[in-house]
Amino acid sequence: MHVVSIEKQVINQMPIVTFSGRIHVISAISAVKSAVNALRTSPVVGFDTETRPSFKRGENHKAALLQLSTPTDAFLFRLNKIGIPAPLKQFLEDQDIVKVGLSTSDDFHQLAKVSDCKPTGFIEIQNLVKQFNISDMSLQKIYAILFQQKISKGQQLTNWEAPTLTEAQQSYAAIDAWACLRIYTFLTTGHFTPEQSPYWHELNEQ
Secondary structure, X not given: OEEEOOOHHHHOOOOEOOOOOEEEEEOOHHHHHHHHHHHOOOOEEEEEEEEOOOOOOOOOOOEEEEEEEOOOXXXXXXXXXXXXXXXXXXXXXXXXXXXXEXXXXXXXXXXXXXXXXXXXXXXXXXXXXXXXXXXXXXXXXXXXXXXXXXXXXXXXXXXXXXXXXXXXXXXXXXXXXXXXXXXHHHHHOOOOOHHHOOOEEEOOXX
């Protein structure tokens, strides 16, 4: 059996991914509707969430940020400030708008702590890549396999409930949603042939 997979040390030699699009931080309810209207112009959007990390036993936090990205614009909704207002809830529940994410069940679990939103119209990247014999399930590894670039995880454990998100946090959050969209588009438009990948190899089943 052959699979496509990549080693961590190979990824570490790759150039770091940058997001060249526009980033919009939505921290007021009054800005939500126009942001959602802009997202509705894209047939597919990338999706992710961020939650403040817990470092103490029994400490739990709710989703603080929800990211939705088109190919050119990433919208970062600060849920800890605005919750999930009606236009955003309707967007997430609209089954006619394709939304693409990775480990979406975890994201939905976090969103359920914030709202009674019932997300529909979602495609799970981890299911999609299996069709291409990609055995790695992390966003960083999948992206590296397809684009030979490294998604930096340096901001992952920062405070997503901070009064102001740093530029580094904003870029990290935008890339996570945008990368899901880029992976989906690349795979579904026939640009990837597993057998031609440099990371195609026989699985050593021991």
